[in-house]
Amino acid sequence: MKYKRLRLGLIGGGIDSMIGPIHRYAARLDNCYELVGGAFSRDKNKSLHLGEELGLDETRIYKDYRDLIQQEATLSPQARFEVIGILTPNADHFPIxxxxxxxxxxxxxxxxxxxxxxxxxELQCLAESYKRLCCVTYTYAGYPMIKEAKHLIQIGKIGKVKRININFSQDWLLDYVDKTNKQAKWRQDPALGGIAGTMGDIGVHAFHLAEYISGLEVTEIAAELNTFVPQRNLDDDGVVLLHFNNGAKGTLNASQVLCGDKANLMVTVCGEKGTILWEHAHANKLNLYRKNHHHEILHAGKDNADLSAITLHNCRLPAGHPEGLIEAFANHYRNFALSIQSLKEGSKSKMEYDDYPKLAEGVRSLAFIEAAVLSSQNKGKWTNLF
Known part of the structure; x- marks a missing residue:
């Protein structure tokens, strides 16, 4: 399909944002979007400053999302935004x-x-009612070798899945920085970040990967959420036991207080015939272990004919040339753009275009967060997601 650039607006992601530049880079990588404007900050002067840096028309820089909606409605359909990214703290997501x-x-x-x-x-119901598409940025599902892992499990390469272990650990909350670090300030504030800290920040990435790769659903969990740093409002560490709908078991470890770990994400899926291992530190490789002691390492690369079609669709470079977080993010942006284009043309979206995280996955992650907090409050009692 020939790309037709979509007019993009962003809410949040301003000058001092961590995630804002990542979204902008991802949107530009495949030339699927044109960033037109937005409301980048609660401070309009900061928004205008970023807009100037990016070469945007200052008339498309808005005070807030209400101003954006009101002013964009006065423009022709050929001029107004088609897609809007919401990059604000969690508590703002729903009303916006x-x-x-x-x-x-x-x-x-x-x-x-x-x-x-x-x-x-409610958001999921609204999207269905209004026929709106929504991409949720579970970044790590955009990596090509995560998609290859999912494919191998789907075709039965490791047999019936028995166990899934996921670890995601960092160390940036090792000290009490909750009043001085902008990212920690809102993430550890229940009024802005929600009822969970680390489990709501990176634990949901791990949870999403467990379900995405395996094709299974978690039915119940037993959680212990910890707050190791004194004065901290929310959890900075946690361990969750998982039960899946096929009888498989799992463990999920999420921590932001493990000294030396920066983004230590590792996924292990064990089946009756083999095991798949993926590590974020070696994101372009996928380890496949078989019962006969055979160990195979698969490499990402658009020239690797051994990979599945959906994996190749998400590779940009030949094998041996590393692709990373920006490219994974960009895969979601591109696939989402192609799905929107298919919708506009009235055609059925191809499987590879439709492969981006959706609101249904976001709903399941909220169920996970609430169940984890409730389970931990009840001393690790097994708790259903729904």
Whole structure:
């Protein structure tokens, strides 16, 4: 399909944002979007400053999302935004997303999609009612070798899945920086980040990968959430036991207080005939272990004919040339753009275009967060997701 650039607006992601530049890089990588404007900050002067840096028309820089909706409505359909990304702290997601859906926009939404499961379900219902598409940025599902792992499990390469272990650990909250670090300040504030800290920040990435790769659903969990740093409001560490709908078991470890770990993400899926291992530190490789002691290492690369079609669709470079986080993010952006284009043309979206995280996955992650907090409050009692 020939790309037709979509007019993109962003809410949040301003000058001092960590995630803002990542979204902008991802949107530009495949030339699927044109960033037209937005409301990048609560401070309009900061928004205008970023808009000037990016060479944007200052008339398309808005005070907030309400101003954006009102002013964009005065423009012709050929000029106004088609897609809007919401990059704000978690508590703002629901009111902004709801208003934008009602105003006829497709959305790119940071995770977790809301701070409450009931709000997440309402968003999903609104999207279905208004026929809006929404991409949720579970970044790591965009890596080519994560997609290859999913494919290998789907075709039975490792047999019936028995166990899934996922570890995601960092060390940036090792000290009490909750008042001085902008990212920690809102993530550890229940009014802005929600009821979970680390489990809501990176634990949901791990949870999403467990379900995405395996094709299974978690049915119940037993969680212990910890707060190791004194004065901290929310969890900075946690361990969760998982039960899946096929009888498989799993463990999920998420911590932001493990000294020396920066983004230590590792996924192990064990089946009756073999095991798949993926490590973020070696994201372009996938380890496949078989019962006969055979160990195979698969490499990402658009020239690797041994990979599945959906994996190749998400590779840009030949094998041996590393692709990373920006490219994984960009895969979601591109696939989402192609799905929107298919919708506009009235054609059925191809399987590889439709492969981006959706609101249904966001809803399940909110169910996971709430179940984890409840289970931990009840001393690790097994708790159903729904």
């Amino acid at each position: 997303a709801k208003a934008l859906m009602e105003a006829d926009y497709h959305l790119i939404l940071e995770k977790p999609i809301t701070t409450r499961l009931t709000d997440a379900i």
